[in-house]
Amino acid sequence: EAQVTQNPRYLITVTGKKLTVTCSQNMNHEYMSWYRQDPGLGLRQIYYSMNVEVTDKGDVPEGYKVSRKEKRNFPLILESPSPNQTSLYFCASSFVAGGNEQYFGPGTRLTVT
Amino acid sequence: QKEVEQNSGPLSVPEGAIASLNCTYSDRGSQSFFWYRQYSGKSPELIMSIYSNGDKEDGRFTAQLNKASQYVSLLIRDSQPSDSATYLCAVNDFNKFYFGSGTKLNVKP
Numbered sequence A: 001e002a003q004v005t006q007n008p009r010y011l012i013t014v015t016g017k018k019l020t021v022t023c024s025q026n027m028n029h030e031y032m033s034w035y036r037q038d039p040g041l042g043l044r045q046i047y048y049s050m051n052v053e054v055t056d057k058g059d060v061p062e063g064y065k066v067s068r069k070e071k072r073n074f075p076l077i078l079e080s081p082s083p084n085q086t087s088l089y090f091c092a093s094s095f096v097a098g099g100n101e102q103y104f105g106p107g108t109r110l111t112v113t
Numbered sequence B: 001q002k003e004v005e006q007n008s009g010p011l012s013v014p015e016g017a018i019a020s021l022n023c024t025y026s027d028r029g030s031q032s033f034f035w036y037r038q039y040s041g042k043s044p045e046l047i048m049s050i051y052s053n054g055d056k057e058d059g060r061f062t063a064q065l066n067k068a069s070q071y072v073s074l075l076i077r078d079s080q081p082s083d084s085a086t087y088l089c090a091v092n093d094f095n096k097f098y099f100g101s102g103t104k105l106n107v108k109p
Helices: none
Strands: A004-007 A010-013 A019-025 A031-038 A042-051 A054-057 A076-078 A087-094 A108-112 B004-006 B011-014 B019-025 B032-038 B045-050 B054-058 B061-066 B071-076 B085-093 B096-099 B103-108
Touching: A004 A087, A010 A019, A019 A031, A019 A087, A019 A108, A042 B085, A042 B096, B004 B085, B011 B019, B019 B085, B019 B103, B032 B061, B032 B071, B045 B054, B045 B061, B045 B071, B071 B085
Parallel strands: A010 A108, B011 B103
Antiparallel strands: A004 A019, A019 A076, A031 A042, A031 A087, A042 A054, A087 A108, B004 B019, B019 B071, B032 B045, B032 B085, B054 B061, B061 B071, B085 B096, B085 B103
């Protein structure tokens, strides 16, 4: 089944404790992206990747890191999480950027206390 | 700051009616436009994509794009209770995506 998977689905952590949210797709997509969704603000793009070893900042990259060492994986790293990073996070992928449908993962609900 | 604006709603329509959802965007250079549907607690799923001015129809859904007015709309004909969800407008601009905050649609039986 073609899909985007994310882990964990739910995470409660404390300020400053490094964490990684994994994202994997099995559709051989080149483009992958991370978003956060907050009430009233919609989806905001954090980082995106056009292909392996090619990443770039989205609209709200501060406090996040990403890497793209393999085509299928695009982990999101929070090296020192803060309460303002409490949010719902989505990973998405598409064949290429622009005119292609993005397939979204199921989401990761992160709470930072 | 590039913006995508949507009326947050809720928009309430009776079953069988036409639902009209609107979206405006700030950047004239935007190239591709998308409508996603998001049920509560779920991830967004694509409804329609549109790239050139005019209308694009797919079943009960019609997307309309007017680049001169920087306006995108989605019409849902014969609305069903299962269409009750939040509809997100998304705009692509040079590999980046910008989403509106969504319009909540309630279709009443």
